Amino acid sequence: MVAKTKHFQPNNLSNDFLDTLLYEAYYYYDLPGLAVEIGSGSDGTAYRKSWGVKNIQTKEPLRPNDIFHMASLAKLFTGTGILKLWEQGMLDLDAPVAHYIKEFHLGDPLSDKITIRHLLSHTSGMPDVTDYHWDKPETDRDALMNYAISQEMGNTRLLWPPDENKFSYSNIGYDILGLVIDRVSGCSFEDYMRDALFEPLGLCHSTFFTPDRDLSEICAPHKKNPAKQTVVMPHYPYNRIHAPSSTLTSTIEDMGRWASLHLNRQVLSSESYRVAWTPVSTVPNNGEKICLSWFAREQNGAVLYGHEGSDDGFRSSLWLCPDLDAYVILCANISDAPLKKISKQIFGEICPQST
DSSP states (O other): OOOGGGOOOGGGSOHHHHHHHHHHHHHHTTOSEEEEEEEETTTEEEEEEEEEEEETTTTEEOOTTOBEEOGGGHHHHHHHHHHHHHHTTSOOTTSBGGGTOTTOOOSSGGGGGOBHHHHHTTOSOOOOOSOOOTTSOOOSTTHHHHHHTSHHHHTOOOSSOGGGOOOOOOHHHHHHHHHHHHHHHSSOHHHHHIIIIIHHHTOTTOBSOGGGSOGGGBOOOEEEOTTSOEEEOSSOSOOGGGHHHHOOEEOHHHHHHHHHHHHTTOSSOHHHHHHHTSOOEEOTTTOOEEOSSOEEEEETTEEEEEEEEEETTEEEEEEEETTTTEEEEEEESSTTOOHHHHHHHHHHHHSOOOO
């Protein structure tokens, strides 16, 4: 852990360094658009800028307050929504999922042993989604329930028993958590997230229900074609059956507020943060740990908590460091943008090697 005497002050991070690093990342990685915010819990936003365009066809400049599809950063919100219900005594993290969704059964008898905690920590043994059907989105109120009892779920088998506590990333697990929120709260997943998190926390540009937005307001999704040219993707990545795992749309300003509130322990109770940030299992191949929703890693002796997001046409990255009271958020409107690499470079300046 980094000593408190090395407390980071974001305003002391060189803007010239950041401008050069981030412009070069935008330029050399050939990104259509890149938005960045850096700040702290105590001092708020220290740096917020954007480069490039919102849509390569219209050439509309990307502004720092433009809306991005946040992809898997959605899971941090879904996990927090579950912990809110746990704080209120409305659910038990170690209860089987089937206790809350009686209809939930995979094509595997061991699925009855999957708990809420297993889903939060990607240790249920459930596989990942293979086709999000972005080209055939469902938008009706019963989409999550229909997904939970679908033939796709009925044919799903576990990779291993849940009690082996092995990590395997599963968007399916988080979509089922969204249905748990629906059942326990008595309102739709999207309405609960709005009423329990977005509105109370002042995240006024955030929603899980993309049909409420005019798609022209959101950054367009891009990819590289076979000729390595940047083009707009034919389908926007939205499907209500994957809302809890993937469909948050927001701005870096809202994400910065979200990170700052967590640094100040203002979203959950102290006990909930202890639970949420306690490692549960090891992530193979990269040295990270999975906690409850949050991934944890060390960089130069400092512990960071965060998440990466990746969907067709978008990348996102959010990491915060309670040791140094700092956060870094990046969003790009193209697949395969190396945002985690860029984030690590920034934290390399924020968390210089201890001596």
